[in-house]
Amino acid sequence: MRWRPFHIRRGEEILPARVQQLAKKVGVHPGRVRVKELGYHWASCGARGDLNFHWKTLMAPRTVLDYVIVHELCHLRYRDHSTAFWNEIDKVLPTYRERKQWLRANGASLDV
Template structure:
């Protein structure tokens, strides 16, 4: 790792060299400064460019520091919590002798997972099967909620998506294809409903405006006037929406 001094702080940065022709500067969600550079660019030239971009880099680092860190992997034991529609539910796993497959139920402030008693002594298998069941349950809930919101807003926006797909997406909450297919990350069902609604409207508006132009954001604002607040919520809290 290299180091550079900005104002009164010393910052580490990583250089990744390749056959590219220009220098790229990245500040990621883990507050890491990464420089993608041509193979023969000197450290001196890289540092000179970083100095030129000092204010931008510091602003980015400050903004990324607001993002909440990803929680530790779940063990799926009593007392852990999971999000659903923006609310935290206490997890209560229960071993039962009279069931053959896992069952999930929301009861007041809790999320109850009933599993076959034979899984009780097989920790790793129990974790794998509970995680798989939860993902299937979340996907089903997301499909229902997203379709409900699409049916409401597509009438106002006068659009008709071709296909709605709920899937795992590593870096996106949603996307719109050239074939008018809308894709949504199943994890969004963990967010508050107003945030889900913003995401649905965002993707529906892409059926009118394919890119993020001024007209695009104006159309979003006509339906979700406080969309910037919802967008910011996702930026800061998005990494919490995981199991």
């Protein structure tokens, strides 16, 4: 837990720029980017377009972090997990399935 503030600060320094880069590829305009404790969720997308990321996502490989970011960005267009939502992710990250699987298999071990 003592590493949480470090990862939160680090995330708040690097995530906004990466979110903006990927937002251009998705074609959306996100609101504020925050890094915090989200319990059992990796990220969330607020009704006003604000994106929240669990501080532990900063410990994942960059490719996996990009998947989490794109997943939330696509929620700005589709508020569900419909076929259209997953097709949108696939357009930006054709290898998203492997990244999603990595998170399922290894996410619980992202701890300090």
